[in-house]
Every structure is written in C-alpha cells, then in structure tokens.
Amino acid sequence: MEIEEQKCQFCGRRAVHFAFAAFVCDDEKCMEKARAERGGPGGHMKRKVEGKSIVIIEDEK
Structure with missing residues (x-):
C-alpha cells in the first residue's frame, strides 16, 4: 500500500x-487532529495502562 494512494482522513486531500x-496530508491542522484523536505519542499505551482498549471505538469520541 502506498501512502500517496490514500486520502487524508481529516480533509480528503492526498x-x-x-x-x-x-x-x-501536509496540513499541520490535520496532523494535530490525528495527534489529538490518537492521544498524542504513546496515547495507545496510556489507554492500555488505564485499562481501556487501545482501539478507539466511534462511540467513545
């Protein structure tokens, strides 16, 4: 899978x-949205320590 074949999950650009x-994409706002959604660097490990699933379910957003 090539990254360039995918669309930005936040704005739809390449x-x-x-x-x-x-x-x-290259937009800092989209990068920040991705970071916030994931919980920052190590966000998945923070969720694991808290006893939560590392897979974010849409209902939790």
Missing part, C-alpha cells in the same frame, strides 16, 4: 504521511 495511526 495523504503524504502516516502519523498517529492516520493517513494525513
């Missing part, structure tokens, strides 16, 4: 990065 478990 993705150029895969960061924080999301395909994102």
Whole structure:
C-alpha cells in the first residue's frame, strides 16, 4: 500500500504521511487532529495502562 494512494482522513486531500495511526496530508491542522484523536505519542499505551482498549471505538469520541 502506498501512502500517496490514500486520502487524508481529516480533509480528503492526498495523504503524504502516516502519523498517529492516520493517513494525513501536509496540513499541520490535520496532523494535530490525528495527534489529538490518537492521544498524542504513546496515547495507545496510556489507554492500555488505564485499562481501556487501545482501539478507539466511534462511540467513545
């Protein structure tokens, strides 16, 4: 799978990065949205320590 074949999960433009478990474009706002959604660096491990699933379910957002 090529990143450039994917769309940014936040604005729909062509993705150029895969960061924080999301395909994102070059826009800093989209990168920040991906970081916030994931919980920042290590966000999945923080969820694990809290006894929560590391998979974020849509209902939790």
